[in-house]
Amino acid sequence: VNGSFEPVLSPHVGYVLMTLFGIIWVGLGIWWGRKATTYEGYAVAGRNVGLAMGAATAVATWITSNTTMLAPQFALQLGVWGMLAYSTASFGLFAFAPMATRIRRVMPEGFTAVEFIRRRYGPPGGIPFLLISLFYALTWLISMAMAGGKLLEVLSAIPYEQGMTVVLTVCVLYTLFGGMFAVIGTDFIQSVIILIGLIVVVVAVLVRVDVSGVHATLSAERPMLLQVVFPAALMALFNNMLFGFGEIFHSNVWWSRAFAMRENVGSKAYLLGGMLWLPVPILAGFSGTGLSGVGDRPEPAGHGRSAGGGRTAGRHRSDSGVHHHLLLAGIEHRQPAGGDGRSAGP
Amino acid sequence: LFVNPATRTNVFARRRLARWFPPPIRHRLSGILGPVLAGLLLAIGAVETRAAEAPLDASVPLTFLSEDPGLLSEEQALTEFGPVTEGHTTLIWREDPEADGYRLLGEEGRVLYEGRFTQAFISGLPNGEHEFRVVAVDRFGQVISTGPAPVVVTVQHWDVNLAWGLFGLGAVVMASLGAVLWVGTARGVEPPRSATAKLVTEPPVSKPADQNGGEA
Numbered sequence: 001v002n003g004s005f006e007p008v009l010s011p012h013v014g015y016v017l018m019t020l021f022g023i024i025w026v027g028l029g030i031w032w033g034r035k036a037t038t039y040e041g042y043a044v045a046g047r048n049v050g051l052a053m054g055a056a057t058a059v060a061t062w063i064t065s066n067t068t069m070l071a072p073q074f075a076l077q078l079g080v081w082g083m084l085a086y087s088t089a090s091f092g093l094f095a096f097a098p099m100a101t102r103i104r105r106v107m108p109e110g111f112t113a114v115e116f117i118r119r120r121y122g123p124p125g126g127i128p129f130l131l132i133s134l135f136y137a138l139t140w141l142i143s144m145a146m147a148g149g150k151l152l153e154v155l156s157a158i159p160y161e162q163g164m165t166v167v168l169t170v171c172v173l174y175t176l177f178g179g180m181f182a183v184i185g186t187d188f189i190q191s192v193i194i195l196i197g198l199i200v201v202v203v204a205v206l207v208r209v210d211v212s213g214v215h216a217t218l219s220a221e222r223p224m225l226l227q228v229v230f231p232a233a234l235m236a237l238f239n240n241m242l243f244g245f246g247e248i249f250h251s252n253v254w255w256s257r258a259f260a261m262r263e264n265v266g267s268k269a270y271l272l273g274g275m276l277w278l279p280v281p282i283l284a285g286f287s288g289t290g291l292s293g294v295g296d297r298p299e300p301a302g303h304g305r306s307a308g309g310g311r312t313a314g315r316h317r318s319d320s321g322v323h324h325h326l327l328l329a330g331i332e333h334r335q336p337a338g339g340d341g342r343s344a345g346p
Numbered sequence: 347l348f349v350n351p352a353t354r355t356n357v358f359a360r361r362r363l364a365r366w367f368p369p370p371i372r373h374r375l376s377g378i379l380g381p382v383l384a385g386l387l388l389a390i391g392a393v394e395t396r397a398a399e400a401p402l403d404a405s406v407p408l409t410f411l412s413e414d415p416g417l418l419s420e421e422q423a424l425t426e427f428g429p430v431t432e433g434h435t436t437l438i439w440r441e442d443p444e445a446d447g448y449r450l451l452g453e454e455g456r457v458l459y460e461g462r463f464t465q466a467f468i469s470g471l472p473n474g475e476h477e478f479r480v481v482a483v484d485r486f487g488q489v490i491s492t493g494p495a496p497v498v499v500t501v502q503h504w505d506v507n508l509a510w511g512l513f514g515l516g517a518v519v520m521a522s523l524g525a526v527l528w529v530g531t532a533r534g535v536e537p538p539r540s541a542t543a544k545l546v547t548e549p550p551v552s553k554p555a556d557q558n559g560g561e562a
Binding site: 076077078079091095098099218220221222223224225226229230231232234235237238239241242245 | 431432433434452456458467469470471472503504505506508509510512513515516517519520523524527530531
């Protein structure tokens with residue numbers, strides 16, 4: 001029993017889905033890449049991205065593995081404050097909105113954040129900024145691949161190393177072939193999938209869980225999660241907000257998208273993206289606290305369990321909690337060292 | 347090379363010691379250090395004696411273990427720890443080869459976790475001491491064995507005044523940042539010409555919408 005569990009999907013189904021998504025994503029990258037006939041087209045999508053695509057790419061870029069997997073952990077650790085604290089990362093998008101238009105106006109031919117810093121402050125500013133940006137981008141990429149590998153392992157028992165390698169390879173390939181066109185196009189599809197998925201999860205939790213029962217359970221077993229005066233959570237609120245500001249302001253992923261958007265689209269796209277992103281950690285966190293209230297409750301002996309240990313309703317319920325804990329444990333154990341276990345991305 | 351073979355002492359060290367600490371000071375120091383060292387030795391002995399009085403074999407199934415992976419390799423058993431300042435922790439226990447699952451019991455026998463993992467995440471604990479026990483269950487959910495000892499977790503949340511103080515500091519920082527952005531945007535402040543001269547390498551050129559295939 002030492003950490004073993006039954007995955008939701010069989011490895012066979014997992015491999016099929018992984019291959020299918022990989023082929024589709026790389027295929028889309030090649031397809032969209034045909035539009036990139038110039039360097040400007042490849043690097044900043046011809047500077048012609050409209051509001052819908054702009055807002056979608058902002059949302060998808062900011063919904064990282066941390067948002068869907070660490071936000072529930074924040075809710076479990078810091079309760080209601082944790083969910084709110086996490087959602088304040090959207091304020092970074094709001095704050096970047098006016099800057100996006102300004103960046104586009106000040107550097108109409110710009111491509112990267114490093115370029116701005118180098119021209120504005122010279123090599124003494126540009127070189128350290130380049131090193132920091134490279135380190136951050138590498139950390140971001142690896143943490144996302146790790147999360148993908150972990151998720152595939154949990155869902156379908158695909159070995160972590162295989163899942164991580166495939167995720168990393170597919171991301172690099174579609175970006176390589178399609179440039180910014182592929183990045184923004186796939187971001188749009190991912191936004192739709194993620195938002196629908198989160199709504200489905202929350203509806204499923206609401207349907208299966210008695211909210212008043214969850215409240216009663218939390219009040220009895222984890223009372224601090226519902227407390228207004230929760231010291232650790234109070235201290236986390238602005239810490240998280242500042243973290244979000246810092247990530248967005250410096251990272252080239254936001255600058256390059258600002259350069260890719262049409263003039264005067266940037267501010268609206270980032271504002272809309274922030275508004276769409278704001279409830280996501282709350283929804284993800286709600287699923288975390290909802291499961292914490294019921295996921296690991298025992299079934300009375302003889303109820304919901306078959307003699308052969310088959311998967312009955314009770315077992316499913318218990319397993320959902322196990323999977324949830326595994327996801328959280330995976331994040332906790334695999335995050336690079338940091339004060340609150342966070343890595344790149346909110 | 348510098349050790350006196352007769353006395354087995356470092357001659358330079360002895361000379362330095364004699365220069366820095368002449369006899370009167372040395373005697374006074376020895377009068378103070380002697381009792382202090384004796385006290386320390388007694389304290390260490392007491393700790394060792396205390397540990398020896400309550401040996402807990404970390405290899406026994408269902409024994410709570412340190413959550414620190416570094417310490418886990420040393421198989422350190424736990425009966426109490428804290429203070430936990432965030433109100434959450436992960437409890438880990440030794441696997442029971444006979445078990446199909448585990449139950450973690452809190453106060454009043456309340457079941458906080460049931461599953462097949464040998465660890466559980468506990469959060470939202472208020473100030474105070476909290477006792478947890480783990481039991482192993484078979485595939486029917488019947489208890490087949492009980493842990494040798496409970497673990498007592500002491501929770502002492504961060505001081506509320508400190509928390510509010512840092513909350514206020516964070517609010518001031520973020521409000522200041524927001525004000526700078528707001529005022530800058532509202533006034534439409536332009537960067538110095540010297541700066542923009544370096545930034546704007548080419549004048550803005552309006553492009554046809556479909557130059558690169560239109561919308562991304």
